[in-house]
Structure formats: structure tokens, C-alpha cells
Amino acid sequence: MKTALLTHADCLAHVTPTGHPERVARLEHILHALEPLDLKRITAPLAADDDLLRVHPADYIAQIRATRPAEGFAQIDGDTFMSPGSVDAAYRAAGAVTRAVDLVLTGEVGNAFCAIRPPGHHAEKDTAMGFCLFGNAALAAKHALDHHGLSRVAVVDFDVHHGNGTQDLLWDERRALVITSQQMPLWPGSGRPDETGDFDTIVNIPLNPGSGGGEMRDAYQRLAFPRLRAFKPELIIISAGFDAHQDDPLASLNWSTADFAWLTREICTLAAELCEGHIVSTLEGGYDLNALAASTRAHVEELIEAAQ
Numbered sequence: 032m033k034t035a036l037l038t039h040a041d042c043l044a045h046v047t048p049t050g051h052p053e054r055v056a057r058l059e060h061i062l063h064a065l066e067p068l069d070l071k072r073i074t075a076p077l078a079a080d081d082d083l084l085r086v087h088p089a090d091y092i093a094q095i096r097a098t099r100p101a102e103g104f105a106q107i108d109g110d111t112f113m114s115p116g117s118v119d120a121a122y123r124a125a126g127a128v129t130r131a132v133d134l135v136l137t138g139e140v141g142n143a144f145c146a147i148r149p150p151g152h153h154a155e156k157d158t159a160m161g162f163c164l165f166g167n168a169a170l171a172a173k174h175a176l177d178h179h180g181l182s183r184v185a186v187v188d189f190d191v192h193h194g195n196g197t198q199d200l201l202w203d204e205r206r207a208l209v210i211t212s213q214q215m216p217l218w219p220g221s222g223r224p225d226e227t228g229d230f231d232t233i234v235n236i237p238l239n240p241g242s243g244g245g246e247m248r249d250a251y252q253r254l255a256f257p258r259l260r261a262f263k264p265e266l267i268i269i270s271a272g273f274d275a276h277q278d279d280p281l282a283s284l285n286w287s288t289a290d291f292a293w294l295t296r297e298i299c300t301l302a303a304e305l306c307e308g309h310i311v312s313t314l315e316g317g318y319d320l321n322a323l324a325a326s327t328r329a330h331v332e333e334l335i336e337a338a339q
């Protein structure tokens with residue numbers, strides 16, 4: 032079976048001010064790096080409002096739509112901006128992950144990667160923040176649970192920042208296990224191990240500034256993989272941020288490209304053991320263009336290898 036690549040040109044029309052790290056060139060570099068790979072390329076649809084409404088209130092969605100500027104930028108907070116193309120980009124990003132869930136669960140593809148922006152894991156129920164507008168990973172999980180009738184879905188978030196949005200959106204969802212590793216201390220400041228959700232289904236794994244792949248591998252083997260095995264998810268969603276890379280300008284972990292490949296391979300092995308290899312991965316952060324492109328390619332190559 033093949034690995035699907037879901038993306039849309041609209042995701043390149045979400046523009047941020049000059050000098051902003053979450054920029055169009057990120058996705059351009061990724062798509063260029065993935066060009067030679069044997070992938071089933073799928074055009075991402077616009078998300079249905081029903082999919083967004085599983086995690087965001089209607090007035091929040093309306094407020095995001097109303098904030099879209101006719102030209103220039105609308106600033107939501109210190110580092111979250113919208114351009115005229117941002118609403119369509121956010122709907123394509125959410126549409127990509129929900130379509131990817133459909134493709135994987137119906138067996139049309141082995142697994143899937145969504146090359147999208149804006150990212151999603153910082154968006155809370157009614158708060159856009161950290162470059163994120165809609166909670167893509169959480170709404171993919173809810174789509175799998177509520178639309179496809181799954182009983183257990185896991186989210187693994189290895190972005191260097193805490194997946195506070197995914198945690199907020201799935202805090203009271205006993206059918207979703209959320210495992211998120213993050214450098215601490217680091218923005219946004221949440222992500223302590225005692226943040227465990229209403230049903231003890233949130234697993235926060237803080238990592239020390241300056242630490243590298245060794246600490247990460249040890250932490251995942253001790254704290255993440257046993258929880259995944261015990262939970263027995265029917266689908267694993269990956270919030271794939273590549274800003275824990277040693278070259279990334281926004282954080283100070285020292286993972287190598289090989290560390291991202293290792294972690295992806297381990298998650299694929301677990302998925303093969305637990306849920307027929309069903310994985311949907313979606314892009315989050317990663318701000319050094321070369322490290323981002325190389326790490327994303329290594330991640331997708333592991334997905335391809337696992338799908339065969």
C-alpha cells in the first residue's frame with residue numbers, strides 16, 4: 032500500500048509578515064524535498080464546518096472567518112497573523128487531516144502525511160495562538176471517533192513546543208490518548224507531567240533544554256510507548272513538528288534528522304502491532320528550512336517504508 036501526501040496550493044496563500052518564522056517557504060521547501068518520493072498525491076478538500084464544530088464553538092469559527100483581512104494582515108496575538116488567504120488555508124489544513132483519516136481507515140492508503148499550514152496544535156477551543164487557527168490533530172481524532180465510530184485514538188505530538196491546544200481540545204475525551212513531548216521551560220509554558228486530563232489520558236513529557244536524541248529516545252521508551260501499548264489505539268495521529276532539530280532557531284533541543292527517523296520508525300512499528308499500521312501525520316512546526324525539509328523527508332520515508 033502507498034503513503035498518501037495531502038496538501039493544497041491554498042496552504043501557500045496563508046502569508047505572514049516578513050521575518051515571521053512560520054512562512055510560506057517552509058511548505059515550499061517540504062514539497063520540494065518530497066517531490067522524488069513515491070506517494071499517492073491527494074488534493075486536500077476544504078473542511079466541513081461539522082468537522083470544525085467537533086472541537087471549536089460556532090462563534091469562534093465565525094470570529095476567525097470575520098478576522099480575515101481584505102488585504103495586508105490581521106494580527107490575532109503577538110505572533111499569530113491572518114492574511115486574505117488564511118481562512119481557506121486553515122480549512123484546507125483541517126480538510127487534509129479529516130480526508131487523510133478517511134483514506135487510512137477505509138484502507139485506500141497505508142498511512143498519510145498532511146503537508147499543510149497553518150499548523151494546529153496550539154489552537155485551543157476558542158483561542159487562536161502560536162501560529163495556529165484550528166486544532167487539526169484534535170479534529171482528526173474526533174472525526175475518527177465520531178464519524179468513523181472508532182473507540183480509541185492516540186495523538187503523538189513530538190513538536191518541541193507543548194501541544195496545549197490538542198490537550199485543551201481532548202482534555203475531557205476519554206477515547207483519546209494524547210502523548211506530547213516538549214522542551215521545558217519553553218513557550219507556552221504548559222505541559223507539566225501533572226496535567227493529565229479528566230480521564231488520565233493526557234501524557235506530558237518534558238525534555239530538558241540542550242538535551243538530544245538520547246534523552247528523547249529514553250523518554251519515549253519509558254513514558255510514551257508503554258502507554259500506547261496499554262491504550263491499544265485503533266489509529267495513531269502524529270503532530271509532526273520538526274523544531275526539536277538542533278538547527279532550529281526557536282528552541283534548544285538537539286535532535287538530529289536521524290532522531291526524527293528513529294521516532295517515526297518506532298511509532299510505525301507500534302502502529303503495525305496495534306492498529307494495522309494506521310497512521311495520519313500532520314505538519315506542525317519546524318523553522319530552519321533545510322533541517323525542516325530533511326527531517327520531513329526522513330519522516331515520510333519511514334512512513335513509506337512502513338506502508339509497504
Ligand SMILES: [Zn+2]
Nearest residue numbers: 190192274316
Ligand atoms: Zn513548535
